[in-house]
Amino acid sequence: MARMRALVAVGAMFGLAAGASWAGGPEVPTKFTNNTSITETRHNLTQRDNAGQVDAIQMDPYRNxxxxxxxxxxxxxxxxxxxxxxxWNRTRKSTSYQTYDLLNTVTITQTITTPGVNSLTCLSCHDGTTAVDSIINMPGSGNYDPAQETQNDDGAINTFLNGWTNPSGTEAVNHLKLQAGATGCLGCHAPGTLASSAQDFxxxxxxxxxxxxxxxxxxxxTTNPDFNLTTGTSARGDIFFDLDGDSRMDKNEVRLYDTGEGPEVECASCHDPHGVESAGSGSQFNPTFLRVSNVGSGLCMTCHVK
Ligand code: HEC
Ligand code: HEC
Ligand code: HEC
Ligand code: HEC
Ligand code: HEC
Structure with missing residues (x-):
């Protein structure tokens, strides 16, 4: 029975839903080209790509x-x-997370604590609690509010963010979050509520x-035969899987982050939010901002001996 429970937990990981797979794709189709620069990815929240295919104006009412x-x-x-x-320019709300250990899978041997900094950065958008445009220092002078660093009050956040005038015209008064419901981005970007030509997020x-x-x-x-040993240590002591042996944490190398509790796996261990070329300079980025392609489960087997 215990074994069953662990398997159920595995199936639930990443919520393997429509179109998703660990093979590294297929991705949710995008109008961005996903190469060259973060500008050409979904992390370009100005919603513009070079070819001008993404209609940024449609998005203007919902984010600055x-x-x-x-x-x-x-x-x-x-x-x-x-x-x-x-x-870092983003608001950090005080948020508590339900962490993986609460599942109580019998197979976990390592200690799980609250997400570290190198996960909280991602979660500042992806946990759906904070508006995607909630930053501390907007461009230009007089658009800076240190209270935004830890602002928990949506009213105060909106008041500050409303000080910004969109260069493209339409004013944003809704500062939406990556969450379900009419007041969130999924109000248009989910099945059933999909606005015409909007993608399912x-x-x-x-x-x-x-x-x-x-x-x-x-x-x-560090002493578990089910795991590979890391192969590199950077000048400041970070440990990682050094593919080219240059003792430098390159963006295509899976890394661990030590923020005081020993080297840990965080979101940015597997993902680089700026995109990583799949085959050298100018090539297509790995899908979903992965540091290492997961074709053939390559990413997983960087750490796991399976
Ligand atoms: C009123 C409906 C609506 C809402 C609300 C909305 N979007 Fe969109 N969004 C769209 C539409 C429609 C498109 C497609 C535009 C196009 O076809 O060029 C789009 C496109 C996008 C794209 C580009 C997708 C791609 O990969 O090609 C991103 C990223 C995006 N939206 C993010 C967001 C975020 C983040 C929010 C919340 C802050 C949000 N959207 C809220 C309607 C909406
Ligand atoms: C969607 C959020 C996001 C955007 C947009 C973004 N970054 Fe980052 N950036 C991050 C995060 C998160 C980290 C920390 C990664 C980690 O934990 O190791 C980071 C780290 C960095 C670093 C430190 C070295 C590294 O690569 O980790 C540099 C330099 C950097 N970003 C430059 C830029 C520049 C320049 C742009 C605009 C062209 C940009 N970033 C846009 C999220 C972003
Ligand atoms: C400023 C807000 C923001 C931050 C910070 C951020 N993201 Fe995103 N991310 C988005 C938005 C917006 C999208 C587009 C899809 C959507 O709206 O859900 C997205 C999409 C993605 C995708 C899907 C990409 C694709 O093309 O299929 C991945 C993977 C992702 N983010 C991972 C991360 C990770 C990992 C971090 C931290 C290292 C991070 N994000 C930080 C806003 C953010
Ligand atoms: C152990 C490696 C690993 C860690 C840690 C990790 N991810 Fe991922 N993530 C992946 C892989 C692999 C995929 C691609 C899944 C696929 O193709 O369906 C993915 C996909 C995603 C996606 C796109 C949605 C999807 O399922 O395709 C988002 C968004 C994302 N990750 C965000 C995060 C955030 C935020 C964190 C930290 C809370 C995180 N990831 C931690 C490996 C990881
Ligand atoms: C950066 C290293 C790293 C990467 C990459 C990685 N993992 Fe893990 N994974 C871990 C660690 C550490 C644990 C915790 C092991 C433990 O507690 O014994 C873990 C645990 C797990 C577990 C066990 C969960 C449980 O309840 O016992 C599964 C299943 C798993 N990972 C699958 C994957 C898959 C699938 C991938 C690729 C998408 C992946 N991992 C990528 C480090 C990694």
Whole structure:
């Protein structure tokens, strides 16, 4: 019976739903080309691609168009001190998560704690609690509010964000979140509610219940024959799977993050939010921002001996 329970948990991981597979695709179709730069991916929240195929104007009422790709996540000045990630520009709400250990699968041997910084960055959009355009320092002067670092009040967030005027015209007064329901992005981006030509984003809305996702905030075993040993250590001590032996954490290398509890698996262990070329410079990015293609379960077997 215990074995059954573990298997059920495995099936539930990543919520293997419509069209999704661990083979690394097929992806939910996109109008972005998914190569060259983050600008050409869904993480371009200005919703523009070079060919102008994505109709950004349709999206303008629902999020501020800062007309800059990086600013939804980073700022050169006034970055967050509440979430210590590279020049981080996003609001960090106080959110509690249901972590994988609550499933009580008998097979887990490692310690799971709350998601670390290198997961909280992603969750600041993907858990659906915070508007995707809720940042601390909007472009231009006078558009900075340090209270945004830890703002929990949606009213205050909206008041601040409403100070922004979209360059493309239509004003955003709805600052939507990656969540279901009429007041969320899935109000148009889900089956049944799909606006014409909008894509189904249900599987991207991870929520605060992480029990059906690969564990994060989990320490990495060092003496377990079911796991490969890491092969590289960076100058500052981070450990990772060094593919080219240069002791540098390259973006196509799976890594662990030590934020005080020992090296742990976090979202960014497997994903690089800027995209990673699948076959060298100029090639198509791996699907779903993966650091390593999961064709043939290559990503999984970087860590797991199976
Ligand atoms: C009123 C309906 C509506 C709402 C609400 C909405 N969208 Fe959209 N969205 C669309 C439509 C329609 C398109 C397709 C535009 C096109 O065909 O060029 C789109 C396209 C997109 C794309 C580009 C998809 C791709 O890969 O080609 C992204 C990303 C996106 N929306 C994100 C969001 C986010 C994030 C939110 C919440 C902040 C949101 N949308 C809310 C209607 C909506
Ligand atoms: C959707 C959010 C998002 C956007 C947009 C984004 N980044 Fe990042 N960036 C991140 C996250 C998250 C990290 C930390 C990754 C980690 O935990 O290792 C990061 C890290 C970085 C780093 C540190 C080194 C590295 O690659 O991890 C640099 C440099 C960087 N980003 C530059 C940029 C630039 C330049 C742009 C715009 C062209 C940009 N980013 C757009 C989320 C984003
Ligand atoms: C600023 C908000 C934001 C942040 C921060 C962010 N994302 Fe996203 N992400 C989005 C939006 C918006 C989409 C488009 C689909 C949607 O609206 O659900 C998306 C899509 C994705 C997709 C699907 C890509 C595809 O083409 O199929 C993956 C995978 C993903 N994000 C992973 C991550 C990870 C991992 C991190 C952290 C390293 C992260 N995201 C950080 C907003 C964000
Ligand atoms: C152990 C590696 C690993 C970790 C850790 C991980 N992911 Fe993923 N993620 C994947 C793989 C593999 C896929 C592709 C699944 C597919 O093709 O269906 C994926 C897909 C996704 C998608 C696209 C939806 C889907 O299922 O296709 C999103 C969004 C996403 N991950 C976000 C996150 C966030 C946020 C975190 C941290 C809470 C995270 N991931 C942690 C490996 C991982
Ligand atoms: C960065 C390293 C890493 C990668 C990549 C990785 N995992 Fe894991 N995985 C772990 C760790 C660590 C554990 C916890 C092991 C333990 O507690 O004994 C784990 C646990 C699991 C479990 C067991 C959950 C349970 O309830 O016992 C499964 C199943 C699993 N991973 C599947 C996958 C799949 C499928 C992939 C590829 C999509 C993958 N993993 C990629 C590190 C990784």
């Amino acid at each position: 168009d800062y007309a800059e790709v990086c600013v939804y996540c980073h700022t050169p000045h006034g970055a967050s001190s509440a979430l210590v990630a590279p020049l 249900t599987i991207f809305a991870i929520g605060t219940d992480l029990r059906n996702d690969h564990p994060v905030g989990i320490t990495f075993p």
